[in-house]
Amino acid sequence: MNTGKSETEEGKKRSGDVIVETISRVMVPFIQLFALYVIMHGSSGPGGGFQGGVIFGASFVLLVIAFGIVNAGNRFPEAVNTALFSTGVYIYAGVGLLCIICSLGAAQYLNYGFLSLPVHFEERRALGMDFIEIGVGITVMAVIAEIFFNLAWKKEEKKEGGKE
Amino acid sequence: MIPSIDLVLLSLVVVLAIAAITVRDLLSAIMLLSAYSFLMAMVWVEMHSVDVAFTEAAVGAGASTAFLIAALSRTVRWEKK
Amino acid sequence: MLEWLIEEIFAKYNYWISITIMLIGFYAMIAKSNLIKKLIGLSIFQTAIFLFFISLADIGPIPRGTAPIVSEAMIHKGYVYVNPLPHVLILTAIVVSVATLAVALALVIRMYEEYGTIEEEEIIEKERELGV
Numbered sequence: 001m002n003t004g005k006s007e008t009e010e011g012k013k014r015s016g017d018v019i020v021e022t023i024s025r026v027m028v029p030f031i032q033l034f035a036l037y038v039i040m041h042g043s044s045g046p047g048g049g050f051q052g053g054v055i056f057g058a059s060f061v062l063l064v065i066a067f068g069i070v071n072a073g074n075r076f077p078e079a080v081n082t083a084l085f086s087t088g089v090y091i092y093a094g095v096g097l098l099c100i101i102c103s104l105g106a107a108q109y110l111n112y113g114f115l116s117l118p119v120h121f122e123e124r125r126a127l128g129m130d131f132i133e134i135g136v137g138i139t140v141m142a143v144i145a146e147i148f149f150n151l152a153w154k155k156e157e158k159k160e161g162g163k164e
Numbered sequence: 165m166i167p168s169i170d171l172v173l174l175s176l177v178v179v180l181a182i183a184a185i186t187v188r189d190l191l192s193a194i195m196l197l198s199a200y201s202f203l204m205a206m207v208w209v210e211m212h213s214v215d216v217a218f219t220e221a222a223v224g225a226g227a228s229t230a231f232l233i234a235a236l237s238r239t240v241r242w243e244k245k
Numbered sequence: 246m247l248e249w250l251i252e253e254i255f256a257k258y259n260y261w262i263s264i265t266i267m268l269i270g271f272y273a274m275i276a277k278s279n280l281i282k283k284l285i286g287l288s289i290f291q292t293a294i295f296l297f298f299i300s301l302a303d304i305g306p307i308p309r310g311t312a313p314i315v316s317e318a319m320i321h322k323g324y325v326y327v328n329p330l331p332h333v334l335i336l337t338a339i340v341v342s343v344a345t346l347a348v349a350l351a352l353v354i355r356m357y358e359e360y361g362t363i364e365e366e367e368i369i370e371k372e373r374e375l376g377v
Contacts, residue, residue, distance in 0.1 A: 152234035185273040
């Protein structure tokens with residue numbers, strides 16, 4: 001909080017709670033596994049790229065809240081996040097264009113059945129949908145994490161870590 | 165839908181909505197909003213729209229709460245009268 | 246008269262509760278002076294509209310609808326499923342709502358940096374002093 005009085009730098013640098021840090025360290029892999037499950041089951045049940053991406057981004061948010069911007073936040077630099085969310089968009093657009101290219105212009109954009117994969121028509125559809133979901137998931141994950149970091153910390157505070 | 169479960173959940177939702185806009189502590193208001201979102205997700209599971217319920221539980225109760233708390237840490241916590 | 250009342254008014258309690266929640270959110274947006282309280286009201290208002298749409302999709306107690314994942318056996322047994330079209334509309338609306346919230350919060354933080362307060366009346370007061 002801005003209203004609180006400023007403490008000494010040493011007291012603020014490392015004021016983590018053992019319980020919070022340990023629990024979040026244990027929980028994060030399971031949250032990410034669940035997010036991958038949600039992304040991959042988006043074509044046949046509830047869930048999908050957006051929901052899985054939000055859960056994946058929430059795991060990063062948990063990590064940064066537990067360990068502070070100094071210790072964990074600088075592991076997710078803005079340049080990497082920007083690269084990630086454009087990668088997702090490129091995956092989406094690329095798979096869509098690949099459908100047109102593989103069918104030599106006969107199929108529509110994102111008509112997954114015409115991807116040249118060595119499986120049946122129906123399986124190609126399921127696989128194409130999964131590729132799209134992965135792209136959406138990567139974009140949403142990076143955007144959610146980046147929005148949270150930019151809302152919670154100023155640019156200068158992110159670099160030097162003035163606030164937990 | 166099952167009317168009895170529906171009515172209980174919806175009345176709890178109304179109570180939580182009134183509480184969320186009434187409390188003076190903004191952190192409590194955000195937490196009440198998170199509980200409200202979870203209850204809304206339960207209402208939607210009970211109305212058989214599982215996909216919307218999943219999204220609401222992930223976004224409304226997870227991401228929105230994180231964003232609101234992040235904004236609160238840059239501003240003030242107490243609402244003035 | 247009583248039958249009409251039960252069928253047309255009480256059996257459609259979902260819509261009444263949706264309108265109630267909508268008015269609660271609207272009250273918060275208009276009457277509260279704190280900007281974050283206003284955003285909470287906005288969130289509640291949006292959720293009320295989602296509730297309205299999902300209630301439109303739902304099928305009443307008799308016959309009970311199931312989730313819209315259809316298989317051959319379900320149709321042979323005579324099950325009915327709820328209308329999936331409003332669900333898809335609301336899925337998009339939820340995504341839009343979180344984006345709206347993030348943009349609004351960024352604006353609130355910027356206003357706090359500019360004016361030092363997030364109470365609407367004080368902001369208007371300060372603007373008046375500055376002669377804007």
